[in-house]
Amino acid sequence: MSDYWGVDKQFPLHWHQWGDMHAVYHPGSGQTHIVDNLAAHTLKLLETEPSNTAELVTKLSKSLDMDKDDDLYEYIEKALDEFKRLGLIAYNKT
Amino acid sequence: MKLADISKTDLSNRLKNEGIRLRIGPFVILLNTRIEALSSALKLLYGESELAIDGGFSDFHISLDAPAGLRGYYRPQVLFYFDGQVPFKPLPITHAFPLFEWGLNWCIAKYVHQYLILHAAVLEKNNRSIIMPGPPGSGKSTLCAALALRGWRLLSDEMALVGLEDLSLTPVTRPVALKNESIDIIQRFESDAVLGPLSYDTSKGTVAHLQPPVDSMSRYLEKSGVSYIVMPRYSPESSNEVREMQQSSMLKELIRNSFNYNILREEGFRTACRLVDACGCFTLDFNNLDDALTSMDRVIHNSVNE
Numbered sequence: 001m002s003d004y005w006g007v008d009k010q011f012p013l014h015w016h017q018w019g020d021m022h023a024v025y026h027p028g029s030g031q032t033h034i035v036d037n038l039a040a041h042t043l044k045l046l047e048t049e050p051s052n053t054a055e056l057v058t059k060l061s062k063s064l065d066m067d068k069d070d071d072l073y074e075y076i077e078k079a080l081d082e083f084k085r086l087g088l089i090a091y092n093k094t
Numbered sequence: 095m096k097l098a099d100i101s102k103t104d105l106s107n108r109l110k111n112e113g114i115r116l117r118i119g120p121f122v123i124l125l126n127t128r129i130e131a132l133s134s135a136l137k138l139l140y141g142e143s144e145l146a147i148d149g150g151f152s153d154f155h156i157s158l159d160a161p162a163g164l165r166g167y168y169r170p171q172v173l174f175y176f177d178g179q180v181p182f183k184p185l186p187i188t189h190a191f192p193l194f195e196w197g198l199n200w201c202i203a204k205y206v207h208q209y210l211i212l213h214a215a216v217l218e219k220n221n222r223s224i225i226m227p228g229p230p231g232s233g234k235s236t237l238c239a240a241l242a243l244r245g246w247r248l249l250s251d252e253m254a255l256v257g258l259e260d261l262s263l264t265p266v267t268r269p270v271a272l273k274n275e276s277i278d279i280i281q282r283f284e285s286d287a288v289l290g291p292l293s294y295d296t297s298k299g300t301v302a303h304l305q306p307p308v309d310s311m312s313r314y315l316e317k318s319g320v321s322y323i324v325m326p327r328y329s330p331e332s333s334n335e336v337r338e339m340q341q342s343s344m345l346k347e348l349i350r351n352s353f354n355y356n357i358l359r360e361e362g363f364r365t366a367c368r369l370v371d372a373c374g375c376f377t378l379d380f381n382n383l384d385d386a387l388t389s390m391d392r393v394i395h396n397s398v399n400e
Contacts, residue, residue: 014360016367021342025363030356032349032363034342 004092005080006050013047013088015040029087042079043088050092053077098141106133113157115146119255119266119314121206123198124152127190128159129172131291135191139269139290139303142311154201158190176201189293192301195271199252202266203353209255209264210365211353216249216263217241222321222394223263225254225373227351230298233328233380236276239304240383241390243284248310249318253353258365261372262317267310269303277302283383322374322393323348326386334385336398337377344375 007013011028022040025032035043045051045059057076061068083089097116100108108114113126118140127133146152157175160166161184171184174197181200185193203211214227215238228234235251242248249265256263269290272280277300280287288305325339325347348366349355355362376393380386392398 014363018341021340023342023345023367025360027360030359034346
């Protein structure tokens with residue numbers, strides 16, 4: 001069993017995009033965050049379907065059309081930590 | 095009927111008894127006071143405001159008066175009453191007019207949520223409006239006063255009321271609050287500028303208010319469309335420069351300078367994003383008013399990059 005993370009369906013995110021920057025409003029916290037394209041894409045993957053770290057790395061590597069590597073794994077771990085810190089994603093035990 | 099049409103004695107009597115119903119933008123304020131200096135300041139600074147007919151609905155019931163008892167004789171104070179409640183600590187009675195202004199700001203920010211409210215000046219020229227958000231010290235009010243004194247229509251010095259549906263700007267035209275060295279700067283900038291009484295040693299230093307232009311006051315019900323958002327940044331060391339601002343950065347500034355974004359929640363987010371979409375977004379660094387006015391003209395003439 002591994003940790004699954006996703007966007008809490010109780011608090012669907014609201015998005016707005018300007019070029020390669022995205023504003024995301026989280027109704028749960030009432031906070032608005034500005035994220036870049038890659039972070040927005042990663043968060044939207046979790047919004048579509050809860051994932052664990054390994055699954056997310058696989059999905060993102062497909063999106064980026066590249067092989068999985070340590071750098072991507074590290075990016076995902078950091079992104080998940082940041083999303084958790086901001087309350088944008090919640091733990092989904094499966 | 096305008097406030098200026100009432101004699102000084104009649105105004106004083108009405109303020110002490112039934113009160114006056116002052117139209118300020120879309121609001122009607124029922125105001126009472128026994129403080130003669132406040133009555134005089136109102137006549138000077140709100141003289142061009144329309145009075146609402148008696149007996150109608152008032153949005154805010156406000157009175158300012160001295161506390162009862164001996165304190166009326168020793169270092170007299172003034173209290174701000176809103177619907178009979180006292181939301182603030184008393185201030186020296188010489189701060190009565192600034193207290194009225196600050197109290198009214200508080201009333202609007204706390205209770206008016208049919209708009210996205212930004213801490214911003216709003217001005218218009220040639221049917222193009224500029225929202226100028228800015229924290230204290232940014233030079234917002236000084237620049238706002240200078241623009242108003244050079245023929246720009248003043249919609250507000252302190253609050254941008256942005257329509258949630260149509261993004262229209264509702265005027266809430268009131269005197270421009272000037273602080274400390276800004277008072278001298280504006281007096282030197284325009285010797286005919288009419289300023290109200292100086293209030294010394296307030297929480298913001300010395301404060302005086304600029305009488306709004308007559309034309310701006312007379313258009314108190316005329317909404318405006320939005321065209322630009324400009325973040326002014328005064329610094330004696332800076333050169334005068336207008337730069338385009340990234341839209342996502344402007345969104346952050348609007349949120350930082352909003353009174354009710356958190357209350358409006360998703361609606362606030364949507365409105366703020368649409369507002370950024372609808373506007374040209376700029377920063378204006380300036381170190382003198384003449385150059386800043388030239389820059390503002392370049393903004394509304396779409397010639398920033400020329």
